[in-house]
Amino acid sequence: MRIVKYPHPTLRYKSKPLLRVDSELKKMIHQMLDLMYANEGIGLAANQVDLPYRVIVMNIKSDQNAKEEEHAFINPVIVQRKGRMEEKEEGCLSLPEISAPVKRPQKIVLNAYNLAGQEVTWELEGLHARVVQHECDHLDGILFIDRLSPANLLAVKQALHDMEAAFSGERQRGIIPDDQLIAARLSELETART
Numbered sequence: 001m002r003i004v005k006y007p008h009p010t011l012r013y014k015s016k017p018l019l020r021v022d023s024e025l026k027k028m029i030h031q032m033l034d035l036m037y038a039n040e041g042i043g044l045a046a047n048q049v050d051l052p053y054r055v056i057v058m059n060i061k062s063d064q065n066a067k068e069e070e071h072a073f074i075n076p077v078i079v080q081r082k083g084r085m086e087e088k089e090e091g092c093l094s095l096p097e098i099s100a101p102v103k104r105p106q107k108i109v110l111n112a113y114n115l116a117g118q119e120v121t122w123e124l125e126g127l128h129a130r131v132v133q134h135e136c137d138h139l140d141g142i143l144f145i146d147r148l149s150p151a152n153l154l155a156v157k158q159a160l161h162d163m164e165a166a167f168s169g170e171r172q173r174g175i176i177p178d179d180q181l182i183a184a185r186l187s188e189l190e191t192a193r194t
């Protein structure tokens with residue numbers, strides 16, 4: 001398992017809900033958590049590790065000893081967005097070196113399944129609400145750069161171009177498969193679990 005970087009096509013994939021929580025899924029989720037901690041992230045979505053599943057993990061302390069902050073949300077659905085809009089700086093492990101302010105509602109109500117397969121409703125605010133909104137966007141193929149103001153997007157444009165150039169370089173060297181191969185693999189993984 002590895003983190004894919006912008007503009008990898010899996011980051012634009014809209015995933016379908018999972019049908020079951022089993023030991024294989026739990027293993028994937030633990031690998032996602034390990035990767036998130038290894039990269040000092042506070043959230044990670046399944047598309048970012050090249051998986052077409054609706055799963056996100058979060059720990060706003062980015063500390064694996066802070067278990068009270070460690071969450072895995074399976075089939076997360078934001079059922080309500082409330083509170084005022086708040087603009088805060090965001091980054092993303094799939095867009096390293098870029099950060100920019102993003103406006104999002106300050107509070108959300110989240111419905112999701114946990115690792116025990118139980119449905120849970122969470123009321124989240126502040127950074128928790130922001131991370132969950134950012135990660136749920138990933139599951140719909142949306143990146144935080146899609147939510148920037150024109151001026152803020154302009155400010156990161158060059159960095160995005162550089163990432164696009166690095167990506168095509170990796171493709172030419174055969175490190176990243178072509179779009180058809182990626183799509184075929186995602187479709188196979190999707191059929192197995194959604």
Ligand SMILES: [Zn+2]
Binds near residue numbers: 093094134135
């Ligand atoms: Zn992200």
